[in-house]
Amino acid sequence: MTVLASISDLMVTYRRDGGEVAALRSISLDIVAGERLAIIGESGSGKSTLALAIAGLLPASSAVGGRIEWPGLGQPPLLGRDIGFVFQDPSASLDPVMTVGKQIAEVARTHLGLTWSQAYAKARTLLERVHLPDPDSALHAFPHQLSGGQKQRVAIAAAIAAGPKLLIADEATSALDTIVQAEIVALIRRLVAEDGMTLLFISHDIALAAELAERVAVFRHGQLVELGSTARIVAAPTQPYTRTLLDAHIGLDAVPLLIRAGLPA
Ligand SMILES: Nc1ncnc2c1ncn2[C@@H]1O[C@H](COP(=O)(O)OP(=O)(O)O)[C@@H](O)[C@H]1O
Numbered sequence: 001m002t003v004l005a006s007i008s009d010l011m012v013t014y015r016r017d018g019g020e021v022a023a024l025r026s027i028s029l030d031i032v033a034g035e036r037l038a039i040i041g042e043s044g045s046g047k048s049t050l051a052l053a054i055a056g057l058l059p060a061s062s063a064v065g066g067r068i069e070w071p072g073l074g075q076p077p078l079l080g081r082d083i084g085f086v087f088q089d090p091s092a093s094l095d096p097v098m099t100v101g102k103q104i105a106e107v108a109r110t111h112l113g114l115t116w117s118q119a120y121a122k123a124r125t126l127l128e129r130v131h132l133p134d135p136d137s138a139l140h141a142f143p144h145q146l147s148g149g150q151k152q153r154v155a156i157a158a159a160i161a162a163g164p165k166l167l168i169a170d171e172a173t174s175a176l177d178t179i180v181q182a183e184i185v186a187l188i189r190r191l192v193a194e195d196g197m198t199l200l201f202i203s204h205d206i207a208l209a210a211e212l213a214e215r216v217a218v219f220r221h222g223q224l225v226e227l228g229s230t231a232r233i234v235a236a237p238t239q240p241y242t243r244t245l246l247d248a249h250i251g252l253d254a255v256p257l258l259i260r261a262g263l264p265a
């Protein structure tokens with residue numbers, strides 16, 4: 001087992017309106033190379049702050065304590081090259097005035113040292129891999145010409161264009177309707193398997209996270225309250241808070257989570 005990233009005593013505080021918000025309180029967590037790890041918790045529990053800290057994207061208004069080390073990388077990670085990041089809103093991560101092909105090609109060109117024509121060929125392959133209909137015309141399309149789900153496919157293609165070791169998806173399906181959400185989850189699962197990536201899947205939805213992840217970390221008020229295998233967390237959570245999150249999703253009419261997660265009941 002190789003640890004890709006080792007997080008110890010991570011503390012993040014934001015300064016806001018003259019006060020301070022403790023967003024993460026002493027988080028210690030290892031991300032194992034090749035695993036699919038879900039971070040779940042309610043809005044405001046610190047999930048995005050963790051993702052931003054790992055990706056080196058925290059705003060200047062934050063104060064950070066503790067350490068993030070990368071034994072599985074051997075060097076400090078570079079966003080785009082070593083870490084691919086997919087945000088909730090693809091419109092926010094895509095440039096509205098740049099073609100889809102150029103946005104993906106630029107990542108490949110910057111981090112893989114490809115020529116533009118090699119990078120465009122790579123972009124076309126990636127558009128095929130994320131199952132965008134008609135990849136040839138999609139190369140020349142602008143983001144506004146695509147549906148929400150298609151934009152998220154493009155954002156995912158750009159995120160994996162340089163072959164990152166770690167893919168972080170922060171509520172990447174939360175803005176999509178249920179059917180498109182399921183398709184994007186399936187897409188992420190396939191790409192992660194095909195490229196041997198490590199996945200950090202961040203969601204407020206424990207049922208969705210359980211479908212994708214092998215391990216689940218439950219966050220509450222900036223603290224890691226429970227960590228374990230998906231099967232164990234779903235079947236026998238040790239924390240009442242995790243129980244509450246599970247109960248919020250399990251009605252009598254709901255498909256049991258273990259079956260939804262493809263695990264033996
Ligand atoms: N840029 C910021 N400035 C000030 N406070 C922030 C900022 N980003 C997040 N916070 C606060 O930090 C806490 C954790 O937020 P966040 O990490 O976004 O949680 P989550 O992703 O789980 O919803 C919340 O109280 C939130 O209001």
Ligand SMILES: [Mg+2]
Nearest residue numbers: 047048049171
């Ligand atoms: Mg968030």
